[in-house]
Amino acid sequence: MIVARTIAELRAALQSRPGDGAVGLVPTMGALHEGHATLLRSARATDAVVVMSIFVNPTQFNEQADLAAYPRTEDADLALAEAEGVDVVFAPEAAEMYPAGFATTVSVAGPIAETLEGAQRGRAHFDGVATVVTKLLLAALPDRAYFGAKDAQQVAVIRRFVADLGIPVELVVCPTSRDSDGLARSSRNTRLTPDERARALAIPRALQAVRDAAADGVADAGALRARALEELDAAGIHPEYVAFVHPDTFAPVAEVDGPVLVAVAARVGRTRLIDNTVIGGA
């Protein structure tokens, strides 16, 4: 396994690969868990060359405290990557990605980027995501790039700018990976106390309650939202949002009449968690 610290090293590593097999990229911020491993296995099963990036992108953090506290576990991450058969790890310093004089931003306008996470974390969040993912895609020029469905809005933003700019890559979205108790896997979960972790289970329970009610024929988003809030409230969780939106445009939905993304964000203790599900058909 090659560890590249610069874009030039990454490109050299990819050029020296034998043959012209397909390249799969799994972008991560490190602190790898089983969810990342699932993405790596999808890539390994499909692509001849698997590249994983590790970069805790400072420009997408709206809170310096969150950036400072973000878990960094590079040795363990490299060991996991090696065990999953990764060919090349791209792990640059911030100065490699944003050298002096850097002045370019890729941004997506409209509800996709401006509501929910965009509203809570500020406009700069998805600008930071779009800019760094553009850089990663252009550095590796992969045939496929793999993302987790947990970050549904991030996926929608990436899908939008990849299509708009014509970046030649296929996006593969893998189902949210969950612990056996249902909690969506997240690098931030390590910050939860045992009590907080128990309370956090109200988030997947709330999504399950929405799915159950929708399956029972409840179509009114307000009624479905009330079901979710009930579950969260019982655990003392006051969510930042419980939103019902179109999965691609993130336009709000009042009545479930086709696929609807149900997205939740909530702080449990000091840790901010997100999760989502899709109701109303494929």
Add this chain to the structure above:
Amino acid sequence: MIVARTIAELRAALQSRPGDGAVGLVPTMGALHEGHATLLRSARATDAVVVMSIFVNPTQFNEQADLAAYPRTEDADLALAEAEGVDVVFAPEAAEMYPAGFATTVSVAGPIAETLEGAQRGRAHFDGVATVVTKLLLAALPDRAYFGAKDAQQVAVIRRFVADLGIPVELVVCPTSRDSDGLARSSRNTRLTPDERARALAIPRALQAVRDAAADGVADAGALRARALEELDAAGIHPEYVAFVHPDTFAPVAEVDGPVLVAVAARVGRTRLIDNTVIGGA
């Protein structure tokens, strides 16, 4: 010569080219003149496959009247391209470049994009340029892209975002092409009346006066600027700007002590013209 109207057609045309020779891209807004021909010849001399794009990009026009009046001469443009040995012309409609739902912008911050043309034409101008050139570069994925030095600030903006995003292309900047009387070639020149054209020659004369004074040892930008304004004033031209800036950053320069870009923009009649020169060494 293949004429591609869609990005898919362009990519198919490039994939079906025999061998793996280098691709050169010459982006244009059509209304081709000898200046464009010079760019095409540079590409033809260097690259195995020459692609020329023709796209009057609506998002970079701040005035609808300027967009509506921009000369469109596709039949003549295709004939010139064929005569210059172009392999593929990419001439999309606006709906191909900006389909419904398009929401992405590439933008460059700082004096490069915000002063001079950025100030006169509005922030959206260089956002429009950066976004469309990104799309063109990602559609053709050329080894080299060719631009004229007349659009010095555009070149600086493109150089900035290409480096920042890591778009894998070499930028080739060709010297400004001039008519025998010294006027910089521009598609907009066709709109000048004979009298306006004669007056417009004060612009290259003003730049020559600055070069002469600089060669005589005048280093104060204010004094050099006064020489330029003298020439323009004598022809009744009141410029939008006569600026002395760093050629890469576009930071203003007070004293010539190294390469300085001298940039002029002026309306002659209803036609807006720009020109520039570099003084103070390579």
